[in-house]
Amino acid sequence: MAALNIKKGSSSHSAYDLRDFHSQAERSHTLALIVDNEAGVLARVIGLFSGRGYNIDSLTVAETDHKGHRSRITIVTRGTEAVIEQIKAQLGRIVPVHEVHDLTVESAAVERELALFKVVGGGDKRVEALRLADIFRANVVDSTLESFVFEITGTSEKIDAFAELMRPLGLADVARTGVAALSRGA
Amino acid sequence: MSRTMTGAKMVVQALKDQGVEVVFGYPGGAVLPIYDEIFQQNDIRHVLVRHEQAAVHMAEGYARSTGKPGVVLVTSGPGATNAVTGMVDALMDSIPIVVFTGQVPTFMIGTDGFQEADTVGITRPCTKHNWLAKDTDRLAGIIHEAFHVATSGRPGPVLIDIPKDVQFATGTYTEPRQARVDHYKPRLKGDIEAITRLVELMESAERPIFYTGGGVINSGPGASQLLRELVDATGFPITSTLMGLGAYPASGKSWLGMLGMHGLYEANLAMHGCDLMIAIGARFDDRITGRVSDFSPDSTKAQIDIDASSINKIVHVDLPILGDVGHVLEDLLMIWKSRGRKTNRAALAGWWKQIDAWKEVKCLSYAPSETVIKPQYALERLEALTKGRDRYVTTEVGQHQMWAAQFLGFEAPNRWMTSGGLGTMGYGFPASIGVQIAHPESLVINIAGEASFLMNMQEIGTAMQFRAPVKQFILNNERLGMVRQWQDLLHGGRYSQSWSESLPDFVKLAEAFGAKGIQCSDPAQLDDAIMEMIEYDGPVIFDCLVEKHENCFPMIPSGKPHNEMLLAADAEAFKSGAALV
Ligand SMILES: Cc1cc2nc3c(=O)[nH]c(=O)nc-3n(C[C@H](O)[C@H](O)[C@H](O)COP(=O)(O)OP(=O)(O)OC[C@H]3O[C@@H](n4cnc5c(N)ncnc54)[C@H](O)[C@@H]3O)c2cc1C
């Protein structure tokens, strides 16, 4: 039956989308949500992920439009194509969620995270920490005779790499903001 | 002109402005100001229930049988928590409900105050949306918004939690037309290109089937009308889920009966063997699909649904159409007609021949008895004696529910109310009262199991007080029959805790409330007893003593594909080889 020969792999949004819906490969996606800045909206989003068994690798939230009472929630999640489609559809159902953008699919996106690292120690290790911080363009935002606090921004991978290097040099504490992301271009 | 009034008065005013005629509720400290306002007016009727869970089921019955939202009013703490089951039930079955709960005063929130519960926290995943109204000036706007959200798009329950000080305080009333509703506007029209693609598929399909569900009912009577026109014009076979019964008439020539776990043989095999499946307002529930990997393996699947999350959730859909059933069917019909009303007639004739052969299996046949009432027989007689009447049917949950779906025929939408998604025992009795309140002159029957009936039997009081002449038709097998059936088929006949022991005398129980009780155990007297029930002007509890060990067939054991359906005749062989699934 020739007429029934529709391409398998369409997504819920377009019959002509040719991504492989059946793919079992998990992939990381960065989702940006524009939501009403009202009580409980974050609980709704998080509750959806925990209630339906989805992963959250990172989450950031802050008001981005004070006049319009809008906040932006950026979530990094993982899943097969089918699961990611389902997550987006479920998020879209939440009444105060106005927009759901899959930055990983829609366009190339700029993703940045900020982190603070406390490194404690003296001697060679202290010098080495400072030298590596310089290479990574991390700033010293606090220092005592035995410790530094570095501030670093970059992709999550860059911050992971910096953490690995600091670990043997006396890494005592880390605070990370989670990913903030915007699509590139106009 | 702006009006100021107390929060409590706003609630009543907003209900009037929303066209609400009846509220199902139960008072308590945290809602007393609202009850005081209810006392002082006559436009809105209040139905006092006996348990808050029942209030929500009544509102569900009211909503499903009228297409209008059902309204519930309960107090804080235990009032709210008692209502939770009903809200989840409405969420699963897409029923529009607006629930008002009282809350401790704003300054006490978070202090473990008397009868304080985190109601919005508890009900966040149990509602489509909920609000804590902390400000009297915003209260009326929130109420209007809540009605909009409950009834738009995929309908569902919403909740508004109102602290007591907000009820006492004075604020400015927001008129319905000033309320904020623009932010929530689900799309109704489907994509024309996709609809055209579906028409192309329909023109050449050799083994098509319509698989319809509750979404057709949700979309309104117009959608059912369009569905009938489409089905009759194309001559394609149609099956429906439990939730969609009545959208296409059971007497229609293309009707295959319900599909799914306890669906008809012909419906399930047609779903398994079709080459084009057109899902309309149906969500591929696991009671439908059986083992997903073997579900209708050779078909192209199209799905019309208003909720993107219903599409591609369980089963991969080749042609999704996001939109309202009524709107999409209208365009679909128009395009199909304008392209010359084509179908593949020769192939269709062959397909129907195959389906007719499946029908010959007569999958609902059962061993009749002259001495005991078979539950199927009871329903056949009830059907025969009530068929032409202005009838509404609700059910509890269990075997009786499945037999009712198999043996009763529904000719119109909104005439069949059952708890499908959550499967809540105790739903049917209060739901029948809600239906009766909406349709005082109609015959309203709840098909019940004795165990389910016990879960909300206190509502006999409500039925009496509000003169709701509901008929409780209890198929009493003295068993938690559906549980017993699974234990029989899948757990080696070890009937763990599935007996209904220490049952009341249902006739005396009815009489204790001033209702009528009827008991019948003799097939020869059943017709007369049913007629007595129908003709009695008041609530009746009909204790129909039926065969205790009857199993409900066909049955697709969970995790099995459609073509491994069990019929009554296969049961013994299956038991001996049963694996636990
Ligand atoms: C003991 C027991 C046994 C059961 N056995 C069976 C069985 O054998 N067969 C069976 O069918 N069911 C059975 N059920 C019921 C089953 O669990 C599900 O509730 C049912 O199958 C779901 O029906 P549905 O797909 O029509 O979806 P519903 O729950 O009615 O959902 C409606 C769908 O339509 C969509 N929708 C809503 N409004 C619109 C609109 N305006 N336009 C477009 N789309 C809309 C919604 O988004 C949703 O996807 C059983 C239940 C119990 C308790």
Ligand SMILES: Cc1ncc(C[n+]2csc(CCOP(=O)(O)OP(=O)(O)O)c2C)c(N)n1
């Ligand atoms: C509130 C609730 N608890 C438990 C169940 C599990 N359950 C499903 S059917 C059933 C037995 C129902 O017995 P009865 O009402 O007598 O109906 P029958 O199956 O005998 O017709 C049970 C316990 C349920 N669906 N709902």
